[in-house]
Amino acid sequence: MKxxxxxxxxxxxxxxxxxxxxxxxxxxxxxxxxxxxxxxxIPDRVLVEPTDSGRLPLDTRIQALRxxxxxxxxxxxxxxNEPERADFAYVIAHGDDEYLHxxxxxxxxxxxxxxxxTDAEIMGWVLELHYNLLAGHTGIAICGIIAVLxxxxxxxxxxxxxxxxxxxxxxxxxxxxxxxxxxLHKKIGVISAPVFLILGFTGGFWNLYHxxxxxxxxxxxxxxxxxxxxxxxxxxxxxxxxxxYDYIPDFEIHYLSFPWEExxxxxxxxxxxxxSGFRSPYHSTVTFDAQTxxxxxxxxxxxxxxxxxxxxxxxxxxxxxFGGIFTRILWCILGxxxxxxxxxxFFIWFKRR
Numbered sequence: 507m508k509x510x511x512x513x514x515x516x517x518x519x520x521x522x523x524x525x526x527x528x529x530x531x532x533x534x535x536x537x538x539x540x541x542x543x544x545x546x547x548i549p550d551r552v553l554v555e556p557t558d559s560g561r562l563p564l565d566t567r568i569q570a571l572r573x574x575x576x577x578x579x580x581x582x583x584x585x586x587n588e589p590e591r592a593d594f595a596y597v598i599a600h601g602d603d604e605y606l607h608x609x610x611x612x613x614x615x616x617x618x619x620x621x622x623x624t625d626a627e628i629m630g631w632v633l634e635l636h637y638n639l640l641a642g643h644t645g646i647a648i649c650g651i652i653a654v655l656x657x658x659x660x661x662x663x664x665x666x667x668x669x670x671x672x673x674x675x676x677x678x679x680x681x682x683x684x685x686x687x688x689x690l691h692k693k694i695g696v697i698s699a700p701v702f703l704i705l706g707f708t709g710g711f712w713n714l715y716h717x718x719x720x721x722x723x724x725x726x727x728x729x730x731x732x733x734x735x736x737x738x739x740x741x742x743x744x745x746x747x748x749x750x751y752d753y754i755p756d757f758e759i760h761y762l763s764f765p766w767e768e769x770x771x772x773x774x775x776x777x778x779x780x781x782s783g784f785r786s787p788y789h790s791t792v793t794f795d796a797q798t799x800x801x802x803x804x805x806x807x808x809x810x811x812x813x814x815x816x817x818x819x820x821x822x823x824x825x826x827x828f829g830g831i832f833t834r835i836l837w838c839i840l841g842x843x844x845x846x847x848x849x850x851x852f853f854i855w856f857k858r859r
Contacts, residue, residue: 509666516662520851523655526639530652531845533636534705538826538838540629541591547628551619554611556589561612564743564762570615571595571608578621579735581605583762585612592618637713647717653710656844660695660703667692684857691850698843705841708824736765737772737796746799750774750792753804760787765796772796777807783828786821 520527536543544552562570571580578597585593592609599606607630609618625634638645681689743762750757754776761775772795775788789807794800807818822828826837 512662513666516659516666517851517855519655519659519662520848521855523652523659524848524852526648526652527656527848528845529639530636530649530709531702531842531848533632534709535838535842535845536632537629537636538834538841540633544627544629548619551609552592553590554592554613554618557613559613562615564747567593567610567612567615568743571597571610571617574617575608575621578606579764581764581766585760585762587758597621643717643720646713650710650713650717653706653713656706657703657710659844659847660699660706663695664699667696684854687850688854691847691854694843694850695847698840698847701837701840702844704823705837708820711820712824734768736768736770738799741772741796741799743772746772746794747774749794749801750776750804753792753801754778754790754806756780757790757792770796771802772799783830784819784822786818788821789818 541552561567568580568583575597578599580595581598582596583593584595593612595608595610596605597608598604605624606621607624608621610616611618623630625631625640631640634640636649638649641648747759747762750759756778757774757776758779759774759776763773763775765771771793774792774794775790777785777787777789785807789810790805792804793802795802807815810818819828826833826841829836
């Protein structure tokens with residue numbers, strides 16, 4: 507295929523991606539530092555003062571949530587390594603099925619602030635905009651398609667500028683606006699291509715897999731869609747948490763999932779205390795019966811098939827956490843590049859027209 511033909515395909519792909527790509531790119535860059543931004547915007551909800559006595563027992567914290575929110579059921583709890591960060595709990599109102607969230611001080615059990623929808627906070631809204639353009643399942647599908655187009659743009663662009671090294675370090679600032687924009691477009695595209703190919707592939711896989719999974723399920727109308735308490739309230743979550751180390755000795759719990767329907771289990775998600783940066787925080791699980799508390803299964807990522815271990819690396823790759831603060835800053839900067847490339851590409855196309 508001739509370069510001119512590929513250039514035309516590249517141009518039309520860019521026009522198709524257009525505005526959604528700009529939104530996804532810039533919101534994604536912001537989300538790299540979501541926690542730090544929340545620290546500045548809502549410190550009274552997300553930051554806590556550690557105490558000498560340490561965190562309260564898990565059973566005490568769960569009971570404190572129930573006492574403070576009698577009209578809600580706890581659906582899940584996220585725990586963080588940073589001692590000054592609050593726990594994050596998903597809750598669902600009785601008779602409803604919408605996931606809400608609230609923060610809790612793990613040292614006192616105090617519920618911090620009010621129960622809110624997941625997109626009520628600014629960064630939650632940015633996350634929804636990035637993930638589905640505020641358009642639900644339709645938006646998830648659109649974002650998945652845009653991610654595929656981003657990958658095709660990266661591949662076609664690299665082919666067009668495959669001899670980029672010849673004049674890569676030369677930039678004529680006195681050139682016309684179109685020529686200068688074209689040079690910047692090429693250089694930024696070449697530098698950022700590896701990053702946005704990773705972002706496009708991982709993000710597109712997540713979104714399109716979600717869409718396919720939703721289409722593959724049969725939805726039946728039920729009389730009652732509301733949440734219920736599907737577990738034995740006499741169970742000790744601390745005792746089950748202690749058992750997780752019998753099955754995965756270096757297990758570090760990051761999320762507790764409560765049963766969401768009749769017969770569903772209680773499941774602890776976590777990682778290893780010492781692990782590669784290319785592992786996600788939730789790659790391994792230990793599961794217990796929701797009525798008896800008896801051990802059911804454990805699934806460490808090291809026992810998983812190779813494809814599942816590869817899939818697990820998507821989280822650190824997408825968020826740039828695998829290399830610490832350096833890769834996060836790099837992902838924040840280069841992750842915004844597709845937005846600039848979409849704008850500069852449109853300008854070049856418009857001037858040529």
